[in-house]
Amino acid sequence: MTQDLVLLLSIIILLFPFLGFIINIFLGKKLGKISGIIGTTIICIDFVLAALVAYTKLSTYADLQIVQTRFDWITLGSSTITVGFGIDNIAAIMLLVVTLISFLVHLFSTEYMSEDRCYYKFYAFLGLFTFSMLGIVMANNFLLMYIFWELVGISSYLLIGFWYEKNSAANAGKKAFITNRIGDLGFFTGIMILYFTYGSFMYEDVFAGIASGVMPFNSPLMLTFAGIFIFMGAMGKSAQFPLHVWLPDAMEGPTPVSALIHAATMVAAGVYLVAKVFVMFTADALTFIAVIGTITAFLSATIAITQTDFKKVLAYSTVSQLGFMIMSLGVGGYTNGFFHLMTHAWFKAALFLAAGSVIHAMHHAMHHMHDHHSDPQDINNMGGLRKTMPWTYRTFIFVTLALAGIPLTSGFLSKDGILAGTLAYANLTGGWHWIIPVMAFSAAGMTAFYMFRLMIVAFHGEPKTEIAKHTKENKFVVVFPLVVLSIMSLWVFYTPNPINANQGWINKVVAPPQTVVPAAYQWSFLLPEKEETNVIAEQTAVAVANDSISEEVIVEEHKTAEPSAHGVLNKLQEETHHFHYPAMFLSLLIAGMGILLAFVIYQFKYISADKLEARFKFLHTLSLRKWYFDEIYNAMVVGGTVLFAKLLGMFDNYVVDGIVNLSAYLTRVFSNLTGYFDNYVVDGIVNFTASFTGFWGSALKKMQTGRVQSYIVFVLLGVLILLYFII
């Protein structure tokens, strides 16, 4: 395949779901159930094409960094806006992930949504979402990225609020949209800073500009800020602290949507964005990213422990895992961060689809028993589903192991890589950075605990309610996606060695790119290793305009290494390899402890969960109430906005209205005055002229007798008078 063909195919892949959207939104009502089949077929073809494109990119064009095209979109005077799209290695992998999960979710929904009256609309929105997500994946410039970024935002909004008759769903949609908007504002600011400085939206132009040493506003600090602003977009989309609050609420949407958008693909867009522009982050920006990721991973893991809603547990788990990815990118572990994105997409989609399967079965059981008040998502209403839903259980336990990071699963490989990366990072930077691996490891332990808690409470033991007893395994179309996704969570797809992914293909195709940030503002360990002769390694402290970097790691002299498609092996990677085994043992130990604890408390009940709850009342409430984030935001952001609005209202009522009323009053007085002037002076003149003319008219009209003879007398008189004067 030539490059042009690859690009042509990509365009087709991009536009196909849009076609599905057009068909379903306009003709859906007439099509009825067929709309689902159309949507699913389109995505299936899309997946096949995507597989073809991804394979071609990763094999034939493996040496090429990116297969892309660019063209001038708009020319405004001297400035031209260039856009384009392209497939690089991570985009190729993302194409696969998005289309396959989208296909499975489409398939799953044919059963799950079959009783919904807006069936066709659901498929239309799914098509719109897939289109925009593929757009994000293929964009090779900030502008298109931003456009599609907003498009996934709107399709996410539409799908969260899909059951808009429910107040909570409508509110959740709004919350997601508005929270994302905050992040997008930062994203936009970042893009504008870069466009203002480098005059282009294209990644390559911007990166080339940074590499040539041009800084936004001539300040490296601004480059850091540009990076952080762009990362803000990722914070919104990928639900990073403190903008994470929307994602758990987004679970109000239909469960297949949660699987596709709020677990596997859209929320990974933020991580994907960070990976795409990874090369332009300075050391400070990376530190910021790592800290945010770590806080998110830890915080949401603690919340997930006490939640009782099946989907809420998974939602917080998603936030936590996204935190892991962001953290990994922040510490420089580019490969593992992206690797985790991919593996997480498979098993989290599987977990959500399994949740969907359970909820669907619970719904049917409730319907069967004419129970319309119980909560089908509450795990305390479940229990014993292991026997009634064997296939769901089997897939669920497998992907739970993957999420907990147990060997032989993909989750183990990627999570182990991330943890080793954080250890290597902390070792290289030292100081307070050790907090990052500590929090990462404890979050990993908590992950194992809450996932097994969820599994044990929902699937093991005796049925806790009548409903759970009457659940039945779902149809083939529901179970099939689960099985496919669980199989994708096996280690063999990534590397032949089940405990170490270093030799796997992923490390070859997703090698860290060469950073373009001048060496003075970048971690020395992210710079490529140099020839021995070149190593002068002046570790002298350079007082850069920032304090947070430990000064020893800033190298002063400039790098001249040529960037290559495969990136260059750097010190961090080397160090990560060293830390591979310690990290593995440590993470296994912690995960094992977490699992053991879950079994002890919930399966064998050696320790009563209630007693623990009473003992650690404060911590329990804190976790159950989600660290009071919603309340704090309500009080501060919403309350603040309302208060501000009230203040503005008072200002409006008294000051603005006062000014308006005063000016109205003054105008009225003035117009009265002019009225008098008009009535008396102007009208007086006019009337006087009229009556003056009238008077003379009536006086003179008497001369017009109409008698010819009298006229002649006048003429004669006139002639005589003239004669008198002449003579």
Next chain:
Amino acid sequence: MEIGLIHYLIISGILFSLGIFGIITRKHAVMVLMGLELVLNAANINFIAFAKFGGMNIEGHIAAIFVIILAAAEAAVALAIVLNIYQNFKHVNVDEVDKLKG
């Protein structure tokens, strides 16, 4: 006494005054027209007198002939007007034809 220019002018002046008097005092439209003729003829006498005594020569004669022609045309037009007045008012009393009164 030799008859000179001055005698002609006196005759013409008397004739003119009689014509004006007729125009102003007569009520009957035809009488007014006759007065007008007198005025024109007074002018003619003047022209001829000046032609004979004043050095106007042939121009005076031509002017007189011109005035006679004009008078004929004027009489035709004026009589037509008078006929119209008669049709509208059933009389030709100039005093009462005062529709143009302001």
